[in-house]
Amino acid sequence: HIVAYITGGANGIGKAIAQKMHCQGAKVVLADISCKGAKVAEGLGEKALFTCTDVRLEKDVLESMKCVKEKFGGVNVLINSAGVVGYEPIYDFKNKKPHSVDLYRCLYDTNVWGLFNVTRLMVGLMAENKPDANKQRGVVINLSSMMACEPPPGLVAYGSTKSAVSGMTMPMARGLASKGIRVIGICPGYIDSPMTAPQKPDERKKWIGMKLTPKRYGTCEEVAHLVQACIENPLINGENIRIDMGFRYNQERDAVQRISRCYLAECAQNLGKYVDQVSKRLSTFQRCGYYILDGISKISCGAQISLKQFFGCFNAR
Numbered sequence: 402h403i404v405a406y407i408t409g410g411a412n413g414i415g416k417a418i419a420q421k422m423h424c425q426g427a428k429v430v431l432a433d434i435s436c437k438g439a440k441v442a443e444g445l446g447e448k449a450l451f452t453c454t455d456v457r458l459e460k461d462v463l464e465s466m467k468c469v470k471e472k473f474g475g476v477n478v479l480i481n482s483a484g485v486v487g488y489e490p491i492y493d494f495k496n497k498k499p500h501s502v503d504l505y506r507c508l509y510d511t512n513v514w515g516l517f518n519v520t521r522l523m524v525g526l527m528a529e530n531k532p533d534a535n536k537q538r539g540v541v542i543n544l545s546s547m548m549a550c551e552p553p554p555g556l557v558a559y560g561s562t563k564s565a566v567s568g569m570t571m572p573m574a575r576g577l578a579s580k581g582i583r584v585i586g587i588c589p590g591y592i593d594s595p596m597t598a599p600q601k602p603d604e605r606k607k608w609i610g611m612k613l614t615p616k617r618y619g620t621c622e623e624v625a626h627l628v629q630a631c632i633e634n635p636l637i638n639g640e641n642i643r644i645d646m647g648f649r650y651n652q653e654r655d656a657v658q659r660i661s662r663c664y665l666a667e668c669a670q671n672l673g674k675y676v677d678q679v680s681k682r683l684s685t686f687q688r689c690g691y692y693i694l695d696g697i698s699k700i701s702c703g704a705q706i707s708l709k710q711f712f713g714c715f716n717a718r
Protein backbone atom coordinates (compact mmCIF):
# COMPACT_ATOMS: atom_id res chain seq x y z
CA HIS A 402 0.00 0.00 0.00
CA ILE A 403 1.41 3.28 -1.08
CA VAL A 404 1.32 6.40 1.08
CA ALA A 405 2.78 9.26 -0.92
CA TYR A 406 3.87 12.54 0.61
CA ILE A 407 3.87 15.15 -2.15
CA THR A 408 5.31 18.62 -1.57
CA GLY A 409 3.94 21.25 -3.95
CA GLY A 410 0.88 19.03 -4.39
CA ALA A 411 -1.54 21.95 -4.67
CA ASN A 412 -0.60 22.83 -8.24
CA GLY A 413 0.90 21.71 -11.51
CA ILE A 414 3.10 18.61 -11.57
CA GLY A 415 2.65 17.79 -7.84
CA LYS A 416 -1.12 17.96 -8.18
CA ALA A 417 -1.11 15.72 -11.29
CA ILE A 418 1.09 13.16 -9.46
CA ALA A 419 -1.30 13.21 -6.46
CA GLN A 420 -4.33 12.73 -8.70
CA LYS A 421 -2.72 9.89 -10.66
CA MET A 422 -1.50 8.04 -7.58
CA HIS A 423 -4.80 8.50 -5.78
CA CYS A 424 -6.61 7.16 -8.83
CA GLN A 425 -4.41 4.02 -8.64
CA GLY A 426 -5.38 3.44 -5.01
CA ALA A 427 -2.61 5.24 -3.09
CA LYS A 428 -3.13 7.42 -0.05
CA VAL A 429 -1.77 10.88 -0.75
CA VAL A 430 -0.63 13.78 1.36
CA LEU A 431 -0.45 17.21 -0.25
CA ALA A 432 2.07 19.34 1.65
CA ASP A 433 1.96 22.83 0.24
CA ILE A 434 2.32 26.44 1.30
CA SER A 435 -0.77 27.27 -0.80
CA CYS A 436 -4.15 26.52 0.75
CA LYS A 437 -5.42 25.59 -2.73
CA GLY A 438 -4.17 22.14 -1.69
CA ALA A 439 -7.07 21.82 0.76
CA LYS A 440 -9.54 21.99 -2.15
CA VAL A 441 -7.54 19.47 -4.18
CA ALA A 442 -7.45 17.03 -1.23
CA GLU A 443 -11.16 17.59 -0.59
CA GLY A 444 -11.89 16.79 -4.23
CA LEU A 445 -9.94 13.52 -3.95
CA GLY A 446 -11.83 12.41 -0.84
CA GLU A 447 -11.10 10.10 2.10
CA LYS A 448 -7.63 8.87 1.16
CA ALA A 449 -6.18 12.36 0.72
CA LEU A 450 -4.84 14.77 3.29
CA PHE A 451 -3.68 18.38 3.00
CA THR A 452 -1.18 19.90 5.39
CA CYS A 453 -0.30 23.55 5.12
CA THR A 454 3.48 23.20 5.04
CA ASP A 455 6.34 25.48 4.13
CA VAL A 456 9.09 23.09 3.08
CA ARG A 457 11.72 25.57 4.31
CA LEU A 458 10.58 25.29 7.93
CA GLU A 459 11.59 22.32 10.10
CA LYS A 460 8.68 22.98 12.46
CA ASP A 461 6.11 22.85 9.60
CA VAL A 462 7.51 19.61 8.20
CA LEU A 463 7.64 17.91 11.62
CA GLU A 464 4.03 18.93 12.36
CA SER A 465 2.91 17.70 8.95
CA MET A 466 4.73 14.37 9.44
CA LYS A 467 2.96 13.94 12.79
CA CYS A 468 -0.47 14.38 11.13
CA VAL A 469 0.47 11.89 8.41
CA LYS A 470 1.68 9.30 10.91
CA GLU A 471 -1.57 9.63 12.87
CA LYS A 472 -3.81 9.39 9.81
CA PHE A 473 -1.94 6.95 7.54
CA GLY A 474 0.66 5.30 9.81
CA GLY A 475 3.73 6.24 7.74
CA VAL A 476 5.07 7.22 4.31
CA ASN A 477 6.78 5.08 1.65
CA VAL A 478 6.91 7.52 -1.27
CA LEU A 479 8.26 11.05 -1.03
CA ILE A 480 7.79 13.35 -4.03
CA ASN A 481 9.62 16.66 -3.73
CA SER A 482 7.78 18.86 -6.22
CA ALA A 483 7.57 22.19 -4.35
CA GLY A 484 9.60 24.74 -6.27
CA VAL A 485 9.79 28.32 -7.44
CA VAL A 486 11.26 29.94 -10.55
CA GLY A 487 12.67 33.39 -11.33
CA TYR A 488 14.41 34.84 -14.39
CA GLU A 489 17.34 37.28 -14.23
CA PRO A 490 20.75 37.37 -15.89
CA ILE A 491 23.90 37.49 -13.74
CA TYR A 492 24.30 41.17 -14.78
CA ASP A 493 21.94 43.45 -16.70
CA PHE A 494 24.51 45.43 -18.73
CA LYS A 495 21.90 47.77 -20.26
CA ASN A 496 20.60 48.99 -16.89
CA LYS A 497 23.88 48.33 -15.01
CA LYS A 498 22.04 46.11 -12.51
CA PRO A 499 23.55 43.02 -10.89
CA HIS A 500 21.44 39.90 -10.19
CA SER A 501 19.04 40.41 -7.26
CA VAL A 502 20.26 38.92 -3.98
CA ASP A 503 16.68 38.33 -2.78
CA LEU A 504 15.73 36.33 -5.86
CA TYR A 505 18.87 34.21 -5.57
CA ARG A 506 18.20 33.48 -1.87
CA CYS A 507 14.50 32.79 -2.45
CA LEU A 508 15.25 30.21 -5.17
CA TYR A 509 17.93 28.46 -3.11
CA ASP A 510 15.79 28.51 0.05
CA THR A 511 12.88 26.66 -1.55
CA ASN A 512 14.40 24.58 -4.33
CA VAL A 513 17.53 23.39 -2.53
CA TRP A 514 17.19 23.87 1.22
CA GLY A 515 13.40 23.12 1.25
CA LEU A 516 13.85 19.87 -0.68
CA PHE A 517 16.82 18.84 1.46
CA ASN A 518 14.95 19.76 4.66
CA VAL A 519 11.91 17.58 3.86
CA THR A 520 14.05 14.67 2.70
CA ARG A 521 16.39 14.62 5.70
CA LEU A 522 13.37 14.47 8.05
CA MET A 523 11.18 12.13 6.02
CA VAL A 524 13.70 9.33 5.36
CA GLY A 525 13.85 8.66 9.11
CA LEU A 526 10.13 7.89 9.04
CA MET A 527 10.53 5.82 5.86
CA ALA A 528 13.24 3.68 7.45
CA GLU A 529 10.63 2.48 9.98
CA ASN A 530 8.64 0.76 7.17
CA LYS A 531 8.68 -3.01 6.83
CA PRO A 532 10.86 -4.00 3.83
CA ASP A 533 9.08 -5.43 0.76
CA ALA A 534 10.11 -8.48 -1.28
CA ASN A 535 13.06 -6.50 -2.74
CA LYS A 536 14.09 -5.42 0.76
CA GLN A 537 13.02 -1.91 -0.13
CA ARG A 538 11.29 0.51 2.23
CA GLY A 539 10.55 3.47 0.03
CA VAL A 540 11.46 5.83 -2.76
CA VAL A 541 12.31 9.53 -2.92
CA ILE A 542 11.60 11.34 -6.18
CA ASN A 543 13.02 14.83 -6.59
CA LEU A 544 11.72 17.24 -9.22
CA SER A 545 14.90 18.63 -10.72
CA SER A 546 14.74 20.12 -14.24
CA MET A 547 16.35 19.95 -17.68
CA MET A 548 17.58 23.43 -16.65
CA ALA A 549 20.11 21.56 -14.50
CA CYS A 550 21.80 20.64 -17.82
CA GLU A 551 20.62 23.29 -20.35
CA PRO A 552 20.12 26.59 -18.49
CA PRO A 553 19.81 29.79 -20.57
CA PRO A 554 21.53 32.94 -19.24
CA GLY A 555 18.35 34.20 -17.53
CA LEU A 556 18.17 31.08 -15.39
CA VAL A 557 21.61 31.16 -13.81
CA ALA A 558 20.17 30.96 -10.27
CA TYR A 559 17.22 28.63 -10.98
CA GLY A 560 19.33 26.33 -13.18
CA SER A 561 21.99 26.01 -10.51
CA THR A 562 19.38 25.16 -7.83
CA LYS A 563 18.29 22.32 -10.08
CA SER A 564 21.90 21.20 -10.62
CA ALA A 565 22.12 21.02 -6.83
CA VAL A 566 18.97 18.86 -6.75
CA SER A 567 20.35 16.55 -9.46
CA GLY A 568 23.64 16.50 -7.58
CA MET A 569 21.91 15.12 -4.47
CA THR A 570 20.50 12.08 -6.29
CA MET A 571 23.54 9.81 -6.19
CA PRO A 572 24.90 10.62 -2.71
CA MET A 573 21.41 10.32 -1.25
CA ALA A 574 20.83 7.00 -3.06
CA ARG A 575 24.18 5.73 -1.75
CA GLY A 576 23.45 6.91 1.78
CA LEU A 577 19.96 5.38 1.89
CA ALA A 578 20.59 2.08 0.05
CA SER A 579 21.32 0.19 3.26
CA LYS A 580 17.76 1.03 4.40
CA GLY A 581 16.28 0.01 1.04
CA ILE A 582 15.33 3.55 0.03
CA ARG A 583 15.79 4.52 -3.61
CA VAL A 584 16.39 8.11 -4.82
CA ILE A 585 15.58 9.35 -8.32
CA GLY A 586 15.76 12.77 -9.96
CA ILE A 587 13.24 13.72 -12.65
CA CYS A 588 14.30 16.47 -15.07
CA PRO A 589 11.33 17.77 -17.06
CA GLY A 590 11.59 20.16 -20.00
CA TYR A 591 9.05 22.93 -20.40
CA ILE A 592 5.71 21.71 -19.03
CA ASP A 593 2.33 23.49 -19.08
CA SER A 594 1.67 24.42 -15.45
CA PRO A 595 1.05 27.55 -13.35
CA MET A 596 4.85 27.93 -13.25
CA THR A 597 5.16 28.43 -17.03
CA ALA A 598 1.75 30.10 -17.52
CA PRO A 599 3.18 33.68 -17.48
CA GLN A 600 5.45 32.97 -20.49
CA LYS A 601 4.52 35.00 -23.59
CA PRO A 602 3.65 33.22 -26.90
CA ASP A 603 6.90 34.27 -28.64
CA GLU A 604 8.96 32.95 -25.72
CA ARG A 605 7.09 29.62 -25.78
CA LYS A 606 7.61 29.42 -29.54
CA LYS A 607 11.36 29.93 -29.08
CA TRP A 608 11.68 27.13 -26.48
CA ILE A 609 9.49 24.79 -28.54
CA GLY A 610 11.84 25.42 -31.49
CA MET A 611 14.69 23.95 -29.41
CA LYS A 612 12.82 20.68 -28.78
CA LEU A 613 13.17 17.71 -31.11
CA THR A 614 9.72 16.12 -30.89
CA PRO A 615 6.92 16.53 -29.93
CA LYS A 616 7.02 20.24 -30.74
CA ARG A 617 4.94 21.41 -27.79
CA TYR A 618 5.03 21.85 -24.03
CA GLY A 619 4.62 18.65 -22.02
CA THR A 620 1.67 18.10 -19.70
CA CYS A 621 1.82 17.56 -15.95
CA GLU A 622 0.11 14.19 -16.51
CA GLU A 623 2.97 13.05 -18.78
CA VAL A 624 5.46 13.80 -16.00
CA ALA A 625 3.19 12.03 -13.49
CA HIS A 626 3.25 8.99 -15.79
CA LEU A 627 7.06 8.78 -15.53
CA VAL A 628 6.94 9.27 -11.76
CA GLN A 629 4.50 6.38 -11.48
CA ALA A 630 6.82 4.15 -13.53
CA CYS A 631 9.79 5.07 -11.30
CA ILE A 632 7.82 4.18 -8.18
CA GLU A 633 6.69 0.85 -9.59
CA ASN A 634 10.04 -0.27 -11.01
CA PRO A 635 12.40 -1.33 -8.19
CA LEU A 636 15.44 -1.28 -10.51
CA ILE A 637 15.49 2.47 -11.08
CA ASN A 638 17.79 4.12 -8.56
CA GLY A 639 20.47 6.83 -8.30
CA GLU A 640 19.61 8.31 -11.69
CA ASN A 641 18.48 11.70 -13.03
CA ILE A 642 16.02 11.07 -15.83
CA ARG A 643 15.34 13.73 -18.47
CA ILE A 644 11.81 14.05 -19.82
CA ASP A 645 12.36 17.07 -22.08
CA MET A 646 11.44 16.15 -25.67
CA GLY A 647 15.13 16.24 -26.61
CA PHE A 648 15.51 19.93 -25.70
CA ARG A 649 18.96 21.41 -26.28
CA TYR A 650 19.60 25.06 -25.53
CA ASN A 651 20.62 27.04 -28.62
CA GLN A 652 22.56 30.22 -27.83
CA GLU A 653 22.32 31.73 -31.35
CA ARG A 654 18.59 31.17 -31.63
CA ASP A 655 18.02 32.70 -28.20
CA ALA A 656 20.29 35.67 -28.97
CA VAL A 657 18.68 36.28 -32.38
CA GLN A 658 15.27 36.42 -30.76
CA ARG A 659 16.45 38.70 -27.95
CA ILE A 660 18.17 41.03 -30.44
CA SER A 661 15.22 41.00 -32.85
CA ARG A 662 12.86 41.70 -29.93
CA CYS A 663 14.95 44.79 -28.97
CA TYR A 664 15.19 45.80 -32.63
CA LEU A 665 11.43 45.43 -33.10
CA ALA A 666 10.76 47.46 -29.96
CA GLU A 667 13.07 50.22 -31.31
CA CYS A 668 11.36 50.07 -34.72
CA ALA A 669 7.95 50.29 -33.08
CA GLN A 670 9.11 53.33 -31.11
CA ASN A 671 10.45 55.02 -34.25
CA LEU A 672 7.32 54.09 -36.18
CA GLY A 673 5.21 55.61 -33.39
CA LYS A 674 7.16 58.89 -33.65
CA TYR A 675 6.84 58.85 -37.45
CA VAL A 676 3.08 58.18 -37.31
CA ASP A 677 2.77 61.06 -34.86
CA GLN A 678 4.57 63.45 -37.18
CA VAL A 679 2.63 62.27 -40.22
CA SER A 680 -0.70 62.65 -38.43
CA LYS A 681 0.27 66.17 -37.31
CA ARG A 682 1.16 67.03 -40.91
CA LEU A 683 -2.01 65.40 -42.15
CA SER A 684 -4.17 67.41 -39.82
CA THR A 685 -2.48 70.65 -40.99
CA PHE A 686 -2.93 69.48 -44.56
CA GLN A 687 -6.56 68.61 -43.82
CA ARG A 688 -7.17 72.05 -42.33
CA CYS A 689 -5.65 73.65 -45.45
CA GLY A 690 -7.82 71.34 -47.54
CA TYR A 691 -10.94 72.53 -45.75
CA TYR A 692 -9.97 76.17 -46.35
CA ILE A 693 -9.34 75.46 -50.04
CA LEU A 694 -12.60 73.52 -50.41
CA ASP A 695 -14.45 76.22 -48.53
CA GLY A 696 -12.94 78.83 -50.84
CA ILE A 697 -13.83 76.84 -53.96
CA SER A 698 -17.40 76.30 -52.82
CA LYS A 699 -17.73 80.02 -52.02
CA ILE A 700 -16.27 80.97 -55.39
CA SER A 701 -18.43 78.47 -57.27
CA CYS A 702 -21.45 79.57 -55.28
CA GLY A 703 -20.67 83.18 -56.17
CA ALA A 704 -20.19 82.22 -59.82
CA GLN A 705 -23.53 80.40 -59.90
CA ILE A 706 -25.29 83.45 -58.51
CA SER A 707 -23.76 85.72 -61.11
CA LEU A 708 -24.59 83.22 -63.89
CA LYS A 709 -28.15 83.05 -62.63
CA GLN A 710 -28.28 86.82 -62.59
CA PHE A 711 -26.74 86.91 -66.06
CA PHE A 712 -29.26 84.42 -67.48
CA GLY A 713 -32.02 86.16 -65.55
CA CYS A 714 -31.13 89.42 -67.30
CA PHE A 715 -30.88 87.63 -70.64
CA ASN A 716 -34.32 86.04 -70.18
CA ALA A 717 -35.77 89.33 -69.14
CA ARG A 718 -34.62 90.83 -72.43
Ligand SMILES: NC(=O)c1ccc[n+]([C@@H]2O[C@H](COP(=O)([O-])OP(=O)(O)OC[C@H]3O[C@@H](n4cnc5c(N)ncnc54)[C@H](O)[C@@H]3O)[C@@H](O)[C@H]2O)c1
Nearest residue numbers: 409412413414434435455456483484544546591592594596
Ligand atom coordinates in the same frame (compact mmCIF):
# COMPACT_ATOMS: atom_id res chain seq x y z
N1 LIG B 1 6.70 23.48 -15.18
C1 LIG B 1 7.87 23.23 -15.74
O1 LIG B 1 8.09 23.51 -16.93
C2 LIG B 1 8.96 22.56 -14.94
C3 LIG B 1 10.06 22.08 -15.66
C4 LIG B 1 11.09 21.48 -14.94
C5 LIG B 1 11.02 21.34 -13.58
N2 LIG B 1 9.94 21.83 -12.91
C6 LIG B 1 9.95 21.65 -11.46
O2 LIG B 1 8.86 20.83 -11.09
C7 LIG B 1 8.36 21.23 -9.82
C8 LIG B 1 6.88 21.53 -9.95
O3 LIG B 1 6.70 22.57 -10.89
P1 LIG B 1 5.25 23.06 -11.34
O4 LIG B 1 5.36 23.42 -12.76
O5 LIG B 1 4.24 22.10 -10.90
O6 LIG B 1 5.17 24.42 -10.49
P2 LIG B 1 3.87 25.11 -9.85
O7 LIG B 1 4.25 26.52 -9.61
O8 LIG B 1 2.69 24.81 -10.67
O9 LIG B 1 3.73 24.34 -8.44
C9 LIG B 1 4.69 24.50 -7.44
C10 LIG B 1 4.03 24.28 -6.11
O10 LIG B 1 5.03 24.44 -5.09
C11 LIG B 1 4.45 25.12 -4.01
N3 LIG B 1 5.47 25.78 -3.19
C12 LIG B 1 6.28 26.81 -3.54
N4 LIG B 1 7.05 27.16 -2.50
C13 LIG B 1 6.74 26.32 -1.48
C14 LIG B 1 7.18 26.17 -0.15
N5 LIG B 1 8.14 26.98 0.37
N6 LIG B 1 6.64 25.21 0.63
C15 LIG B 1 5.67 24.40 0.13
N7 LIG B 1 5.20 24.49 -1.12
C16 LIG B 1 5.72 25.44 -1.92
C17 LIG B 1 3.52 26.15 -4.68
O11 LIG B 1 2.54 26.63 -3.77
C18 LIG B 1 2.93 25.30 -5.80
O12 LIG B 1 1.75 24.65 -5.39
C19 LIG B 1 9.19 22.43 -9.40
O13 LIG B 1 10.20 22.01 -8.54
C20 LIG B 1 9.76 22.94 -10.69
O14 LIG B 1 10.96 23.63 -10.47
C21 LIG B 1 8.91 22.42 -13.56
